Each structure stands twice: as C-alpha cells, then as structure tokens.
Amino acid sequence: MPDNCYIPIPVTVDKIREESDDKTLRTFDLSFCDEKQAFDYLPGQFCQLSVLGKGEAPFGIASSPTEKGFLRFTVNRVGVVTTALHYLKQGETIGLRGPLGNHYPVEKFKGQNVVIISGGFAFTTLRSLAVYMFAHRKDFADITVIYGARRPGLLLYRDELAEWEKRDDLNLHLTIDKEVSGWDKRVGFVPTVTKEVAPSPKDTWAVVCGPPVMIKYTLPVLFDLGFPPERIYTSLERRMKCGIGKCGRCNIGSKYVCADGPVFSYAELQELPEQY
Amino acid sequence: MSDILKLDKKRLDKFVAALLSEYRLFGPVEANGLTRFAEVESADALKLDSNTDESAKGIFFPQVETILTYENGKTETPSGPDKPIAVLGIRPCDARSLLMLDKVFGTGKYNDSCWTRRYENALIISVGCNTPRAGCFCNWLDLGPFSKQGSDIALTDIGDALLVESCSEKGRGFLESSDEIPFRKPTDDDLSKAAGVREHAESSMEDKVDISSIKAVLDKSWDSSLWDELAGKCLSCAVCAYLCPTCHCFDIQDEKMPGTSRGRRIRIWDTCMAPQFTKEASGHNPRPTGKKRIRQRVMHKFNYFVDVFGEIACVGCGRCVRSCPVNLDIRYVIKRFMDAG
Ligand SMILES: Cc1cc2nc3c(=O)[nH]c(=O)nc-3n(C[C@H](O)[C@H](O)[C@H](O)COP(=O)(O)OP(=O)(O)OC[C@H]3O[C@@H](n4cnc5c(N)ncnc54)[C@H](O)[C@@H]3O)c2cc1C
Ligand code: SF4
Ligand code: FES
Numbered sequence: 001m002p003d004n005c006y007i008p009i010p011v012t013v014d015k016i017r018e019e020s021d022d023k024t025l026r027t028f029d030l031s032f033c034d035e036k037q038a039f040d041y042l043p044g045q046f047c048q049l050s051v052l053g054k055g056e057a058p059f060g061i062a063s064s065p066t067e068k069g070f071l072r073f074t075v076n077r078v079g080v081v082t083t084a085l086h087y088l089k090q091g092e093t094i095g096l097r098g099p100l101g102n103h104y105p106v107e108k109f110k111g112q113n114v115v116i117i118s119g120g121f122a123f124t125t126l127r128s129l130a131v132y133m134f135a136h137r138k139d140f141a142d143i144t145v146i147y148g149a150r151r152p153g154l155l156l157y158r159d160e161l162a163e164w165e166k167r168d169d170l171n172l173h174l175t176i177d178k179e180v181s182g183w184d185k186r187v188g189f190v191p192t193v194t195k196e197v198a199p200s201p202k203d204t205w206a207v208v209c210g211p212p213v214m215i216k217y218t219l220p221v222l223f224d225l226g227f228p229p230e231r232i233y234t235s236l237e238r239r240m241k242c243g244i245g246k247c248g249r250c251n252i253g254s255k256y257v258c259a260d261g262p263v264f265s266y267a268e269l270q271e272l273p274e275q276y
Numbered sequence: 277m278s279d280i281l282k283l284d285k286k287r288l289d290k291f292v293a294a295l296l297s298e299y300r301l302f303g304p305v306e307a308n309g310l311t312r313f314a315e316v317e318s319a320d321a322l323k324l325d326s327n328t329d330e331s332a333k334g335i336f337f338p339q340v341e342t343i344l345t346y347e348n349g350k351t352e353t354p355s356g357p358d359k360p361i362a363v364l365g366i367r368p369c370d371a372r373s374l375l376m377l378d379k380v381f382g383t384g385k386y387n388d389s390c391w392t393r394r395y396e397n398a399l400i401i402s403v404g405c406n407t408p409r410a411g412c413f414c415n416w417l418d419l420g421p422f423s424k425q426g427s428d429i430a431l432t433d434i435g436d437a438l439l440v441e442s443c444s445e446k447g448r449g450f451l452e453s454s455d456e457i458p459f460r461k462p463t464d465d466d467l468s469k470a471a472g473v474r475e476h477a478e479s480s481m482e483d484k485v486d487i488s489s490i491k492a493v494l495d496k497s498w499d500s501s502l503w504d505e506l507a508g509k510c511l512s513c514a515v516c517a518y519l520c521p522t523c524h525c526f527d528i529q530d531e532k533m534p535g536t537s538r539g540r541r542i543r544i545w546d547t548c549m550a551p552q553f554t555k556e557a558s559g560h561n562p563r564p565t566g567k568k569r570i571r572q573r574v575m576h577k578f579n580y581f582v583d584v585f586g587e588i589a590c591v592g593c594g595r596c597v598r599s600c601p602v603n604l605d606i607r608y609v610i611k612r613f614m615d616a617g
C-alpha cells in the first residue's frame with residue numbers, strides 16, 4: 001500500500017524575515033524536524049505548505065538545492081493560509097508536501113547563456129535558479145538577471161541582490177517603475193529594460209516570471225530579439241488543492257499545472273487551448 | 277470447472293453470506309425513493325432490477341472523506357476499511373468507470389492511497405442490464421449492457437436464477453473457494469435464456485452513434501459558438517457532475533474542533549461547474565464564465581482524458597441525461613459537435 005500522499009512532512013520555522021516595506025511579504029526558512037525526511041529538489045519546484053486547521057497552499061521553493069539545511073519560501077499575504085503563515089513565530093512547526101511539479105530545464109541550459117527576467121514577488125523560484133547556477137557556475141555561459149519592482153522596497157532579497165551586484169560573472173539589471181531619491185540604478189518597466197539590455201538570443205535561454213502584464217509586454221520584446229518560443233520558459237500559477245494531478249483543479253487543456261508544470265516553455269503553451 | 281455457474285435467486289443469501297465472511301459488502305439499495313449504493317448485510321436489502329440513481333463511485337471515493345486527522349500538531353492517516361470491499365450488483369457502466377478513476381488516482385507519479393486502499397483489493401461483481409434505462413448510451417462507448425470490463429464476476433439475471441461468470445483471477449479464486457454457495461451447472465436452456473436477455477437488452481437501446489473521432493472534432497471546436505448556446509441553457513447546478521461516475525474533482529478543507537488542538541483534513545467532491553472552483557487569491561479566475569466551465573467539463577471527458585489516458589471519460593450511464601433540470605442532453609451535445617466537425 002502506498003503511503004498517504006496527503007500527509008505533510010513536519011518542518012520547523014527557523015527564520016522569519018520581513019521582505020517588503022509594506023509588510024505583505026515574509027520569507028521563511030524551514031528545516032526538517034526529522035532530517036531523514038529531507039528531499040532533493042530542483043529550481044522551479046514548489047511545495048504545499050500546511051497549517052493544520054487552516055489548510056494548505058502552494059509556494060515556489062526560493063532556496064536552491066545547493067544551499068543545505070533549509071528550505072526558503074516567500075509568502076504574499078492574501079487569504080486564509082497565507083495570513084496564518086504570516087502569524088507564525090520562530091520555532092513553530094508547520095507541514096509541507098513536496099517537492100511538487102517539474103523544474104526549470106537546467107540540463108538544457110548547460111553550456112548556454114541564461115537570461116532571467118522577473119517582476120515583483122514572482123522572483124522566488126528564479127532566485128533558486130540563479131543561486132543554483134552560481135553554485136555550478138562553470139556549467140553555464142553568460143548569466144543575465146533583469147529584475148524589477150514598483151519601488152525599491154518591493155524588491156525581494158535586497159541584501160542578497162547587493163551582494164550579487166559585486167559579482168563579475170553576472171549581468172544584473174535592477175529596475176523600479178518610478179524615480180525615487182536614493183535609487184541610483186535603472187528606472188523603467190521590465191519589458192522596456194529588457195529591450196534596452198537586449199540580450200542576444202544566440203545560444204541563450206530566457207526564463208520569464210512575473211505579473212501577467214509584465215509577461216504580456218516582455219514576450220514580444222523577446223520574440224523581436226529573436227528568441228524562439230522553445231527557449232523561453234515561464235512558471236504558471238493556478239488555484240491548486242492536491243498538487244499532484246488528482247483534484248482536477250489546475251488544468252490548462254490536458255495539462256495539469258501542478259503535475260505537468262508549473263514550468264512550461266512558450267512552445268508548449270502555444271500547443272494548449274487557452275492563452276494567458 | 278465450467279466458467280459459467282448458476283445460482284437460484286432464492287439462494288442469493290448464501291452468496292451474500294460467503295461475501296460477508298471475507299468482505300465489507302456494498303450493493304444497490306432503495307431509500308427515500310432513490311437508489312444508491314450502501315453497505316449491506318443481507319441479500320434482502322439488495323435492489324438488483326435497475327441501475328441506481330447515484331453512481332457507485334462513492335464506495336471508493338466518498339463524497340466526504342477524512343484524508344488525515346491531527347492533534348497537537350501531529351498528523352495521522354485514518355485507518356482504512358478493516359476488510360476488503362466487495363460490490364454486488366454494480367452495472368457494467370459503473371464497473372468500467374472505476375477502471376477510469378483508478379487511472380486518475382492509482383497511476384502516475386503519485387498513488388492516491390485514499391483511493392487505492394479501498395479499490396486495490398476490491399471484488400467487483402456486476403450484473404448485466406436487462407432493461408437499460410431511458411437515456412442510457414453505453415453502446416456509444418465501446419460498452420454494452422453486458423460488458424465485463426472492470427468486473428471480477430459478472431451476473432446475468434435469467435428470471436429465477438442468476439448466471440455467474442468469473443472474469444478475473446480474483447473472481448475465479450473467490451468462486452472456487454466458496455464451497456458453501458449452492459452453485460449449479462447451467463442447462464443449455466439457461467444459456468439460451470441468457471443470450472435472449474442480452475439480445476433483448478442490446479436491441480432495446482437507441483442506435484449506436486460512432487463517436488470515435490470526437491477528440492479530433494473537439495480539438496477544432498474550441499471557438500465553436502455551440503459553447504455559448506450550451507452556456508445559455510446550463511444552470512451550473514452541477515447535478516451532472518455529482519451523479520457522474522467518472523467526475524473526480526475534489527476540494528480539500530480543514531476542520532478544527534473548537535477549543536481543542538484536534539481536527540481533520542477532508543476532501544469533498546467538487547466540480548468544475550462551480551464558479552469558485554478556479555478562482556485565485558488575486559481575484560483572477562481563468563474560467564469565470566459558464567461558457568468556459570461547460571467547455572471544460574465536456575473537453576475534460578471527451579478530449580483531455582483521451583489525450584492523457586487514451587479513452588473517453590464517459591461510460592454512457594445516462595444519469596446526467598436523466599437528471600439535468602434543463603434537459604441538457606450530453607448525447608445531443610456530442611452529436612452536435614460531431615455533425616459540425
Ligand atoms: C505553483 C505555485 C507557486 C506559488 N508560489 C507562491 C510564492 O512563492 N509566494 C506566494 O506568496 N504565493 C505563491 N503562490 C500563490 C499562493 O499559492 C496563493 O496566494 C495562496 O494559495 C493563497 O492562499 P490563501 O489560503 O491565503 O488564500 P485563500 O483564502 O484560500 O483565498 C484563495 C481564493 O479563495 C477566494 N476566497 C477566499 N475566501 C472567499 C470567500 N469567502 N468567498 C469567495 N471567495 C473566497 C479568494 O478570492 C481566492 O481566490 C503560488 C501558487 C502556485 C500555484
Ligand atoms: S445538470 Fe444540466 S444544468 Fe446542471 S450543471 Fe449539469 S448540464 Fe448544467
Ligand atoms: S492541484 Fe489538484 S490537479 Fe492540480
């Protein structure tokens with residue numbers, strides 16, 4: 001008899017960090033109560049975080065498998081489960097099911113250039129991807145990160161971004177929507193910055209995650225630059241319950257975002273009946 | 277030993293007793309004017325003459341099911357049935373639907389133990405449909421009123437007696453080990469009665485419509501105006517999904533005992549016909565309109581399921597046809613698409 005696939009693994013909340021200046025985003029570092037239950041994962045995968053009595057919700061894994069000892073999640077407070085997560089205190093135990101879903105095709109990226117384009121708090125699994133590539137830096141050619149938010153206080157992982165700016169093996173382009181004092185980096189929307197930076201499509205893979213409008217205006221820029229849909233990847237979100245392709249909730253055509261995704265190439269998405 | 281046995285209906289109690297010694301037994305019963313499956317403890321309770329109003333899926337996929345309990349932060353899997361489950365008197369359409377649900381729950385990267393622990397060791401004893409109901413169309417779907425797919429043992433009602441045929445190792449094993457059931461050898465007359473019953477049932481059904489190309493037709497029908505027409509009629513009441521033997525969508529909810537640290541996580545039948553089904557925390561809803569939802573339901577059964585599992589997720593039981601309050605007949609829907617395609 002298989003194990004009960006709905007039983008969450010107990011994890012301890014080791015660290016909690018306020019992530020945005022409007023207090024809507026918190027980052028949690030979790031560790032397994034029983035180290036034997038620790039699992040391997042790859043950038044792009046997600047977990048169901050479970051607060052008993054409140055429910056479960058899916059979150060992308062923001063840590064990289066190359067970082068040992070913790071799993072990181074950044075949670076935007078919007079409803080029942082996310083609010084319960086925001087109320088957690090250090091040392092408390094919650095549950096987690098995962099790793100779920102597929103991952104960014106890091107095997108295909110080997111020896112190639114990678115451009116990460118992101119807006120707002122969709123950056124979570126892209127942080128995982130970037131940190132993963134830094135840890136295997138020789139396996140990849142040029143790495144470019146274009147990341148924007150409405151204002152500086154809404155950029156995730158700001159301390160870490162400051163460290164990244166010192167790296168000479170990364171082209172980092174941070175941008176905010178509107179000029180504010182004290183900001184000496186780019187100003188402008190992500191699609192515009194992408195156009196300015198104009199990464200060469202030659203031997204390059206793009207990964208784009210962000211709010212729908214950012215994606216909508218970034219894709220044409222990438223197509224104009226010559227990126228084929230096969231080499232543009234994104235991660236989708238859908239309302240989920242089971243996370244394992246059973247409850248029928250998250251499908252797009254015959255694909256379940258939870259089980260067949262959440263990572264898809266635009267070539268794959270073009271085959272599906274619905275557009276986003 | 278001949279593959280076909282005969283059991284006088286008067287002795288059905290012996291068959292039931294043999295089943296009860298090894299299994300928890302479920303069968304069709306009547307309550308409040310509706311027929312449905314319930315646990316039974318005697319042959320008298322069984323209502324074998326016609327297909328049930330509700331499907332059999334709830335035996336293995338209960339409408340509300342505890343998937344875990346918790347106390348003081350510790351979770352536990354609720355214990356499963358103490359004995360394996362036997363179903364007596366399921367119709368061929370429902371027996372086949374269980375094979376489909378098993379593909380969903382029991383295959384793939386994740387085996388859903390809530391389902392598997394009930395279905396895996398189950399003994400499925402079907403009874404052929406002597407009198408298909410109005411709206412039945414199993415003959416469109418590579419099935420018939422005497423199909424044996426998904427059955428371990430198949431029964432044929434020939435009046436005073438049942439013919440009993442094993443269709444799987446499990447079924448054969450049970451019949452061979454149950455010496456206390458007074459089986460007899462069917463006579464040639466019994467066998468020809470059975471053939472007559474079958475022919476009568478098959479010929480009483482409406483003509484088969486060849487829908488083998490429905491997936492390809494629907495591939496091209498995403499933008500059909502027919503969806504608007506259907507959505508204009510459908511009330512999104514979801515009776516069709518509730519009664520459907522292959523609909524398997526569910527919701528997961530937590531329940532907590534007030535004032536304690538105890539509670540349970542349950543799964544409950546849900547339906548793609550409900551507007552909240554896909555509503556996201558941002559307020560965005562990928563299927564906000566009735567048109568998109570009815571398209572999802574039809575596409576899931578006749579297109580996506582074919583894509584993933586190689587078969588149509590419909591067994592032609594006719595329950596949605598009979599129960600839809602606005603007479604939105606799925607046969608007519610499929611025919612319209614076929615004609616247009
Ligand atoms: C693969 C994946 C990865 C994700 N990664 C992240 C991540 O890294 N970080 C992150 O913050 N988020 C992430 N999300 C989104 C996150 O899962 C959702 O924000 C979360 O599920 C919301 O859960 P909740 O319980 O807080 O909201 P809920 O309270 O469950 O609200 C969810 C929905 O129910 C509706 N609802 C609630 N109450 C009512 C009511 N009374 N009447 C009608 N409708 C109601 C809401 O409108 C909303 O549509 C991800 C999602 C997916 C699918
Ligand atoms: S039973 Fe009829 S009205 Fe109700 S949801 Fe199904 S098709 Fe629509
Ligand atoms: S969340 Fe249940 S099928 Fe995807």
